[in-house]
Amino acid sequence: MTTNDSRNEARLNALMNNWQTPRLPPGFSGRVSARILEQQHKREPIFPWSPAKLVAATAIAAVVGILLGVTMPPTGAAADAPDSIIEELW
Amino acid sequence: MQMTVDRSLPQDTPVPADLDDETLIARSRAGDAGAVRLLVERHSATIYRIAYRMAGRRAQAEDIAQDVLVKMLDYREGWLSKPGFQVWLRRAVYNRMVDIHRKQRPWAFIGIDTVAEKEDGAPAQDAVLAAREDENQVAAAVLNLPLRQRMAVTLCFYEQMSLAEAAVVLKVSVGAVESLLHRAKAALKRTLLDNEE
Numbered sequence: 001m002t003t004n005d006s007r008n009e010a011r012l013n014a015l016m017n018n019w020q021t022p023r024l025p026p027g028f029s030g031r032v033s034a035r036i037l038e039q040q041h042k043r044e045p046i047f048p049w050s051p052a053k054l055v056a057a058t059a060i061a062a063v064v065g066i067l068l069g070v071t072m073p074p075t076g077a078a079a080d081a082p083d084s085i086i087e088e089l090w
Numbered sequence: 091m092q093m094t095v096d097r098s099l100p101q102d103t104p105v106p107a108d109l110d111d112e113t114l115i116a117r118s119r120a121g122d123a124g125a126v127r128l129l130v131e132r133h134s135a136t137i138y139r140i141a142y143r144m145a146g147r148r149a150q151a152e153d154i155a156q157d158v159l160v161k162m163l164d165y166r167e168g169w170l171s172k173p174g175f176q177v178w179l180r181r182a183v184y185n186r187m188v189d190i191h192r193k194q195r196p197w198a199f200i201g202i203d204t205v206a207e208k209e210d211g212a213p214a215q216d217a218v219l220a221a222r223e224d225e226n227q228v229a230a231a232v233l234n235l236p237l238r239q240r241m242a243v244t245l246c247f248y249e250q251m252s253l254a255e256a257a258v259v260l261k262v263s264v265g266a267v268e269s270l271l272h273r274a275k276a277a278l279k280r281t282l283l284d285n286e287e
Contacts, residue, residue, distance in 0.1 A: 008283055012275065015282050016247060019228040021139045022148055029134045032159045033127045039160065040121060 111175040118163055130159055133179055136249070140180060143244040144187045146233040154190075158182045173258055180259045184241050191237055231281040239274035242267055 105117070105124035111132075117125035137158055142151035158179060165178050173181070232243060238260065245256040246267070253271075257264045 008279060009275075011283060012279055015224060015228050016232075016243075016278070018225045019143075019232065020225065021142050021248075024135050024138050025148070025152060028138070028152065028155075029127070029131045032134060032156050033123075033130045035156070036118075036126050036130070036160055036163065037123055040118075040126075040163070 115163060115165060115175065129162065133162075133176075134159060137179055137183060140183045140244055140249065141187075143232065143248055144183065144237075144240060145190075146229060150190075154183060154186050157186055177255070177258050180245065181261070184237075184259065187241075188237060227282060231278050234281070235274050235277060239270050239277070242270040243274045243278075246271055 105114070105122065105128050107128065109117075109125075109128070111129065114125045114129045114132075118129060134155060138151055138155040141154040141158075142148065145151045145154060161182065162175075162179065165175055232240060235243065241260060242256055245251045245259060246253065251259075253264045253267050257267045260267065260270075262270075
């Protein structure tokens, strides 16, 4: 590298250092943090139930459904239906 | 059974300031507001600086930095390559800039924030105006470089990163970064030093 090149290099470096970065806008970090937390909050499930609770609730619903089906008398078309499919076939 | 969901934002919990980024990300994903704040505070200045060098406008730099930081919880350590969180953040700024560049109409002149716009009020003296003029010229010259060269200059010159680190961010070899810097410097010399003569 010649003396002229070195001088040019130094001059270029000096010039480039003139470009300063503006400071971070006030409150920027706070705004971004709030946005991240808000987004994260929105992603949370509507039913914040644990899997165990979900299984228990489904089991209770199934038992209640079966009990209702057994104890309720048949109505409508179901009331007129034959007692069993085998009877119908014979 | 109580069906209401607590929709209030999570409160700050004390977070040790010396925790590493990966731990903070894990805690942030679990809803730790303190960890989110610490992560953002730790990286926002750097990300904003890089975005500003790449975009040249404060408003756009703010948008880019915000986009990148909001997505930082998506960071997953690679299975084969482990570039690390800080590299990932810098690469995200570059990728965002590439996206913007692609969508931008080629004939649209975006321009830069002139340095004189930075401070309002006080009348500027001649020396200050001359320095600002220099600064504007440098900013315009750097912003005129192709994106890769601009990023190489930003990382290696302004962010003082090593060639190897810049190569990881840009996903190129060290030799390629050297070549980018060489071409960038030649262009900057032509623009800035030839103008002086």
